[in-house]
Amino acid sequence: MPQIDWPLEQLKTYRGKSPKPADWQAYWDRALKELEAADPACTYEKDPVTVPGVECGHLWFTGVGGARVHAQLMRPTGFAGPRPAVLLFHGYEGHSHDWYEKLPFAQSGIAVAALDVRGQAGLSQDTLQITGSTFRGHIVRGVDEQDPDKLFFRNVYLDTVQLARIVAGLEFVDESRMASVGFSQGGALAIACAALSGQMGRTVAGYPFLADFCRVRELDYPNPAYDELKLYFRLRDPRHEKENGFFERLGYLDTQWMAEKLTAPVLFYTGLADMICPPSCQFAVYNRITAPKRQVIYPDYGHELLPGAWQEILLWLLEWAAGGQTP
Template identity: 35%
Template sequence: MNKLQSKEMLAMPPAVDLSLEQLRVYKPELTKQDDFDDFWEESIKESKKYPINGELIPYDYPVKEVKVYNAYYNGFKGARINGWYILPLEADKNNKVPVLIHYHGYTGDKGYIQEYLKWVIQGYAVFAVNVRGQGGQTPDPAIYSQGGITGWMTLGILDKYEYYYRNVYMDCVRAVDFVCEKEEIDTEKIGILGASQGGGLTIAVAALDKRPKFAMPVFPYLCHFKRAMEMYQEGPYREFFEYFRRFDPEMKTEDKVFQTLSYFDGMNLATKITCPVLMAITLRDVICPPSTMFAAYNHMTCAKELKIYPHHGHEALPFHDEAMIEFARRFMK
């Protein structure tokens, strides 16, 4: 094997999905229902009925160059959403700062304060939101008319109005409402980001709210559900298989399940995004198959950039931070 052949092999994508050449042009047919836009307009209108009732509780953090708060606001249908709200020391109504809203991965939480200091030292505020019912301090008060598999993917799966992620997507949009009420925030400079589930939520918020100036999803989950289940190897897409095994072994409700999911599919939502997007995709990802992420990216018509990491999977990408820092500065400074 000569050096050229060796280099070519290193550049090749791993065999967990389609070839990179195929992925770059992978653009499956959308699964949008006829009332897709009406459904989301109705959901947003309903969401606006609830006052935010934002609350900030000071948190004693040993780094005195930042101000830290346990934040609370009313999410969809009054759910009380928790998160970290972190500010540069100089931020106030006379010195407004840009803000980054961070959404976390499946089963996770708002994380540790030090994770966000890399942004705060640059002059950004950060709002890290806990997803309802998962690993943080935000309960899920919603009532579902049927049972589901352990986890959250199948809660309310037979009714688009009842489905768990309708609540979550609206909670995440209302995080934008929360920061826009803050006098120290420059509301013309809002960015959104997250990885895995957080990446899927970033796509959803960018699609449903025009206030964010850019979005940075990292290996986004919740995209192209049909393909994700066909390609399933590891991760929470397993919940759908367990749902059918336990409640519907003949899969009589399969069409209804995928109809519900179509409203929450990042591939369908991606078509509504108008702000610039920086997406990261890893080609060894067996939790969020690369083709599902390319399906969303390739349907975006906004200004967009893509970082591809051929030899990484569903894992931390600390080196990608530099790309995000550079991208954010274009819109925030």
């Protein structure tokens, strides 16, 4: 198999090198209080798409900063009683995609809410106003602000929590059977949602993004997803005089610190040939999870569709929703 990172045995013990801010917990406690004070002002409208056994519609809510945020919502019909629910999160710069992709969940009796991340290719609004670089990518948005609450992904993480709370309150959803699922950026958001909301009974994270930024920069793989880290130093800090503060600030967003907060079972996917989200950064996240967990490794696969993964995810969640306890 290809080796683009450390050997597997070394990866299994790696716990990251990026710093965790001393006030990490206080930072997110403050953020959640801000969210508590926000009126989500939810609205819902049906979509013209008609699918047997499923109602398709659009959920809108107001997130922090006043942005109107969109999620696709699929309600299973023809089932008795409240249904389990899956919150789906998409990859970087993407959107919630077609209804078709979510049908296996919805037609199996699982409600689906798929978030459009602010400022990316979906319908959600981005209202963040900052100084500093907005040339490429969202990771560094707000990193130069005096106020750490101006980080772009802080608002996105809070959107995942808001969505979880809204879905939990729907009359057709069983709030005790909710799961968060995603790959890449979606994997990071699935973990953040579970960590910050405390409402997820299961989490699926595939090759999560936004993890161990120092290691990402050290490896310097040629890829567009993390290119903005290199550009930040080239364009705004060519002598790396602000490097320590830069990585300290990004520590509020680092998926590995979110992973420490997980309490419910986690299914985790890793490709050892991944040159977008490096294997060592993925293991930095996985190795900090103390909840029941299982990692599925694809030695020859990178940042791509992993054969059999989505079928496994569906069956795992269906077993759990029906009362199974397999981690």
